[in-house]
Amino acid sequence: MKSDDEKLRELFEVDERPILSRTIRKAKTLSIMRSIIISLMIIVVAGFVFLGSNSTALNIISNRKKNSLIDWYNIAMPNAYVGYCQVNDGITVGEINYSRFRFLGSKPIKDGDFTESYTYVPLINNKEEIYNGIDNYLLKTKDELTKKIAGYNKSGKHIMEFYHPLERFENYSNDFEKLNEIDNNKLAEMSLSFDKPYSLEEVKAMIPKEVTLNWYWVDTYDPKELNYRVLDEYRVYGMKAIDRDGEASDPSQKFIDTIVKHKNSEDNNHIYEKIYNTLSGGNGEIKKDDLKIIGVVVSGDVKSLKTLKEKEFIKAATLGAVADKY
Numbered sequence: 592m593k594s595d596d597e598k599l600r601e602l603f604e605v606d607e608r609p610i611l612s613r614t615i616r617k618a619k620t621l622s623i624m625r626s627i628i629i630s631l632m633i634i635v636v637a638g639f640v641f642l643g644s645n646s647t648a649l650n651i652i653s654n655r656k657k658n659s660l661i662d663w664y665n666i667a668m669p670n671a672y673v674g675y676c677q678v679n680d681g682i683t684v685g686e687i688n689y690s691r692f693r694f695l696g697s698k699p700i701k702d703g704d705f706t707e708s709y710t711y712v713p714l715i716n717n718k719e720e721i722y723n724g725i726d727n728y729l730l731k732t733k734d735e736l737t738k739k740i741a742g743y744n745k746s747g748k749h750i751m752e753f754y755h756p757l758e759r760f761e762n763y764s765n766d767f768e769k770l771n772e773i774d775n776n777k778l779a780e781m782s783l784s785f786d787k788p789y790s791l792e793e794v795k796a797m798i799p800k801e802v803t804l805n806w807y808w809v810d811t812y813d814p815k816e817l818n819y820r821v822l823d824e825y826r827v828y829g830m831k832a833i834d835r836d837g838e839a840s841d842p843s844q845k846f847i848d849t850i851v852k853h854k855n856s857e858d859n860n861h862i863y864e865k866i867y868n869t870l871s872g873g874n875g876e877i878k879k880d881d882l883k884i885i886g887v888v889v890s891g892d893v894k895s896l897k898t899l900k901e902k903e904f905i906k907a908a909t910l911g912a913v914a915d916k917y
Contacts, residue, residue: 648711649680656709657687659858665831665842665849666866669751669824669888670694670780670805670911671702672835684710693912694837695778695890696803700914703746727825742823751782751824752909753808756885758819766910767900773893773913780805780890780911782824786904788883791843797904798887801895804832804839808886809846811866824911828866830882847877892916 657676664673674690687709691702728750729743742750752764766781773779788810789797798804809829830842850870853863870877888911889896899905 645682646680649683649685649709652709652711653678653680653685653687656707659853660687660689660707662849662853663859665845666828666863667825669782669808669827669829670831670890672831674701683712684708693780694803694805694833695780695912695914696892696916697837698778698914698916699837700912701746702748702912703744748912749910751780751888751911752784752907753782753822753824753827753886754784754907755810755812755817755822756785756787756906757814758817760819760821763907764821764909766908767897769910770893770897770900775893776916777893777913778890778916779893779896779913780888781896781899782808782886782888782907782909782911783899783905784808784886784907785884786906788885789904791841791879791882791884794884794887797902798889799895799898801891802899803890804887805890806831806888807842807882807884808888809870810883810885811869813869824888827886828862829884829886832887843879843882846882847879850877 657678661673664671670693671691672693674692676687676689679686679688685708687707688704689707690704692699693702694700727744729745729747744750754760754763763784770779791807794807795804807830808827811828830846832839832842834840850863850867853859854867856863867877870881872881889899899908
């Protein structure tokens with residue numbers, strides 16, 4: 592039988608174990624919540640840091656890509672210019688969407704829309720459409736059923752052809768006859784392949800004043816590499832005779848500077864390096880006199896272009912873009 596003291600102690604005794612258990616659970620909950628909050632803060636901060644770094648990296652790459660694209664048009668792409676550019680950056684990758692245009696006389700016409708992608712992640716495939724030429728063609732195939740449209744670009748323009756004067760071909764393009772089938776109110780461009788190399792000044796004097804001289808085809812070929820094939824406009828290199836505003840210019844220094852700038856890079860499968868080595872001839876320097884012109888691209892109204900028909904220095908002529916004068 593319990594004594595009065597024991598009964599009194601039991602009456603006022605408090606069980607501390609439930610209170611301790613609740614305290615421990617509360618402490619654990621607070622610890623978990625604190626860990627979650629800290630983790631979320633770290634994720635948010637890391638996210639902002641990543642997005643900032645991603646934006647900075649892509650901005651640097653896009654500027655470099657855009658400048659490289661413009662440089663490429665300085666030595667290639669006859670009578671074609673980079674127009675409006677829209678840069679779209681994503682996560683680790685981005686795209687430059689741009690329009691291309693060309694001049695027919697003094698009139699600019701659109702020549703299609705194109706995309707160049709870029710990334711700072713080496714494992715992601717980075718397209719190089721403009722340099723390998725694939726994106727320029729409406730269709731590229733040897734299938735005889737589609738051969739009729741294989742010679743057009745994605746905007747529906749006929750792709751111009753070029754014939755090197757050191758090679759001999761069974762047939763030469765002579766599209767002057769086609770001019771008779773085109774309305775005199777139309778504008779057109781034509782590639783002219785010469786019978787031999789000429790200097791820049793000689794070419795300027797050879798082309799009639801009423802015809803717009805758009806582009807010079809420079810002989811950048813090692814004679815050992817010539818293989819009796821006709822080159823299309825995406826496989827030739829040279830200088831633009833007019834700038835992006837349609838004004839006449841002397842592009843020789845820009846052409847040389849662009850080649851020197853990229854000659855030690857891997858841009859465009861070392862095309863810059865090959866051109867530099869050919870034009871410098873092992874002398875370590877390209878001079879204006881080293882630039883031999885073996886063809887041009889000209890444009891204007893149909894009547895003006897017909898004045899070139901009987902010029903003896905023209906070995907071949909290919910029609911390119913055609914558009915309304917107004």
